Amino acid sequence: MPAVSNVLIIGGGTAGSALAILLARAGVAVDLAEIKPELTTLGSGITLQGNALRVLRDLGVWDRVSAAGFAFDSLGLRAPGGRLIAEIPDARTGGPGLPATIGMNRPELAAILAGAVRRAGARIRFGLTADALTDTGDGVRVRLSDGTEAGYDLVVGADGIRSATRGLLGIDLAPEPTGMGIWRIHTRRPKEVERTDLIYGGPCFIAGYCPTGPDTMYAYLVEKARPRDAAGDKVAHMRALTEGYGGVWNGISAAITDPDHINYTWFESLLVDRPWNRGRTVLIGDAAHACPPTLAQGAAQCLEDAAVLAELLLTADRLDQTLFDAFMDRRHGRVKAVVEASLQLARWQLDQTPDADVPGLMGRIAAMVTERP
Template sequence: MPAVGNVLVVGCGTAGSALAILLARGGVAVDIAEIKPELTTLGSGITLQGNALRVLRDLGVWEKVSASGFAFDSLGLRAPDGSLLAEIPDARTGGPDLPATVGMNRPELAAILADEVRAAGARIMLGTTVNALEDAGDAVRAHLSDGTAAAYDLVVGADGIRSKVRGLLGIEVAPEPTGMGIWRIHTRRPKQVERTDLIYGGPCYIAGYCPTGPDTMYAYLVEKARPRASVAEADKPAHMRALAEGYGGAWDEIRQDITDPDRINYTWFESLLVDRPWNRGRTVLIGDAAHACPPTLAQGAAQCLEDAAVLAELLLAADELDTRLFEEFMDRRHARVKAVVEASLQLADWQLNPVPDADVPGLMGRVTAMVAKRP
């Protein structure tokens, strides 16, 4: 018998959906409280490294992800004029039978996971969140925003970087800006774009793009963080085009399509790491509610998926929910996540404050070797 009979998951994002699928398939009754009235996802595209694909395969959705996304096995480095400086084979961290990387449209991934959540038998409560939690020792009574309350063996806060559950637990950790901001647009894929190519230098710290399908891609420009409201909505295309003027090659074609402010997203790079343990009694945090980092290693989604996979494995294998289970969860997750967060921040800091002898290949190689192993 699993260690839990019923679970409330707060948040139906990547981590919450993956956990709900695995637990529901294992015979656990799962409710998901999702604050949004519809299962829509903001953002343009997402980069999924091999260790993320490994979990998605375990979830049984790899074929759908493969059909929806764009797989590639190398990384390109280019000069600001678009000329190729280096083509680097990318490590297949999910194993030799999976590609190194898949780029895909973020809402398509969300839809695939939501369909699988429902197929597994979990219940999604849209437009609902948790207002209060009462831990009685053998159960948690969750008071929801729709006025109802119910007792659960476990509550999981998978509600993102600005987690309400984290606040309800009294964990006073807030996301910290790194000093960088990123402009993203989901747009038409030029024929020559067949992988992620990165440019370091020019008017931005980083200019890059990632194909997400046969005809689509997302492109991004990373600059010094500015106040989020400093560029009016209608002016976003002009601002992004001005930044893109400093780049050639595929950017000549990308720049022509930067016209619709509704397709442009701007956000800051932020980081967050909750010290162990991530639980208080029978409520535990996973995913961005517990850890988040700038996308310099493209490991955000992968680490969220790994949280879900490890927690589900432990809950389904144990006979009871006790301190030992949460300790094992931390033993398998905290050091690994901390290493990813710290490495991501180090890469960002080397962009902000250049160091002549910065060992970027060495740092990335150590992280790659670590995530290639199952947590």
């Protein structure tokens, strides 16, 4: 018997959806409360490393993800003018049966996961969140934002980097900016773009792109953070940044015409100290940890949280602090290493560190995440 019979998951993003799938298909009654009126996602594209793909395969959605995305097994490094400097085989962190990386459109991943949540039998409740949590020792009494109340064996806060659940638990922690901002655009993919290529230097710290499908890709430019409300003419600014780059970037620049298709965000980080639970409410995913996308491990770590927590809940006889401690033993150190490495890469860029061992750091993280958590 699972350690829980009914669970409330707050937040329908990657971590929350993955946990809902794993628990519901094992017979646990799952309510997934999503504050938005429908499951949508911001941003343009997403890069999924092999260890993320491993969990998506376990969720039973690998075929759909593979069909919707674009797989590749190497990373290109280019000079600002477009010349190829190096082609590096990428680590297959999900194992030999999966590609090293898949790029895909974020809304497509959200739709795939939402479909799997429904097929697993979980109930998605849109436009709803938790306003108050009362731990009763053997459960959690929840006052929901529609005024109703309900009781659950477990509540999981998977409501993102600005988690309201974190505040309800009395955890006073906010995401910290790293000093970098990223401009993203989703656009058409030229045939020659068949993997991620990165440029370090030029007008930006990083200029890169990633294929997301048969004829789509997303491109991004990382510079020093500017005030969120002072981005100004987004089209003109992003196009000006591309002028320092050649090759594929000439076509990308020409496609930057609609400000509504441009996404600008800051790089931020956050790591909740262990334990991530207060009684029978626990945080997972970006509610517990977040990092700049310098290692493209954000979604992977969210998916791993869900996989490990589901495994423990479905194999334990009871829910107590021992289970949460086991969850922390398997997750906290691994997540901390990813967050710290992602921040180190950002600091090296900000400080223009000449002897930064970027390949060494990336290799150490790749070796770690290749092992199952």
